[in-house]
Amino acid sequence: MKVDLNETIKERRDQMLATARRTYGEQRARELADQIEHLASAMTGVAQAELEPRDLPLPGPIDETRGAQ
């Protein structure tokens, strides 16, 4: 079945907006709407990518000294 990307983005955006309303209130959720839309689009793009078993999340080099004081 072909996935409608625009519909997927909208669905994801609406889920995030609903969480934003519960977390930050209606006014702030409206202010975050553009940023949420961008992120929903990026998340949909990421979720579309085909990955192989060897594509593990990159932990980065071990660095015991990380972080400011």
Added chain:
Amino acid sequence: MSVHAGMSATEIVASVHDGSRTVREVLDFHLSQIERFDEEVKAFATINQDLARDSADSLDLLRDNGARLPLHGIPVGVKDIIDVAGLPTIAGFAPYRDRIANRDAEIVARLKSLGALVIGKTHTTQFAVGDPAPTRNPWNLEKSPAGSSAGSGAAIPAGMAPVTIGSQTAGSMLRPAAFNGAVGFKPSFGWMPMGGVIPLCWSLDHLGLYAGNVEDVSLVYRNLAGSSGEHDSPNRRPRIPLLTEYLEMSEPYVSDHLRQLARSLEHEGAIVEEVNLPVSFQSIFAPHQVIFAAEMAAVHAVSISKHRDHYSPKIRTGVEAGSLIPATYLLHAQRLQRRLMREANEWLGYWDAALLPTVSSEATDSSETGDRRFQIPATLLGLPALSLPTGLGPTGLPLGTQVIGRAGSETELLGLASWITGVTGLIGRPSQYG
């Protein structure tokens, strides 16, 4: 022998070694340069002249006693998210105004042990995100110096320091290099321990260097990284892909400049081909956005709950929206990052380095920090990249040429960059800063 604005780090070290200049003379000149011009440029957030002069005198004493350190007497400006013992690390965030570091970040400790001298802390956008810093572009004070390493980028053309340190999580090293007309170098991910650096995103944060020419960047990098010898010179015809996708996304004067530069390189023997990266820009941008937003939200989760009103608009929006990303998407983005790294490094194995504009345009208005899209590939993929100030745009502002190499190919990349600037020349500095 007198000290002059724009004097190279390499020249400073040689003159300190042979005794023709003292470290104190070098420092005092750069402090006077800051005193003359920093009221308008605003590159520096904090200067402690007494501390710097004490360090200079200690370095002169060491030299008098026979020591010849590799970076002896180079004044260095340090981005204000990086700890320097005895100075505050403010990060553009008012609640940190009195937070004095009691020890040096790893990169600062290494610089000092090699003979460099910290002249002060340079302005950053708040927590190295997108709200503009107070710094102004030395080429045109009405224009943006970019961000987040705004002060470190601007201090170079203003002749306030021959070397500065910055950081990049999206485009914060390379874009200030392009807008301010400095050479900027972001080595591979993980080249330097991040101890004493306020994080933004753990899996994207890089430290980097600015200077007025490639040789100075190379001198400081090689010593900091502990690599021996000079940077490598290309010993055959360099193979260079010019990335078409990014030329098409640029202003016409930017793509014209890159194509003209490519022709000059071909004339000197390079093999240049217009091609695309094996992965599209959108495939790179999406995982970067997800990782950036989710990690930034995690880094600032506790702090923003305590100091919400002190957060600038862009970072506050980014943190609040980023905290809505489910963990599964972050992990998927990290897996995709890993795959893209592997593909990019395999592809770059055929070439010496890729060429693309650093930014799609000249410096923008000072209300924003500019287009970060073209700097994101090197960040997400953890690849070493330089921005070289190779031309001027239609309003006389610098244009940057970006050169990207395989992970771990720093010495070859610096060699190629040196060869490129030997062919094209550099734009120099604005004349009003001496």
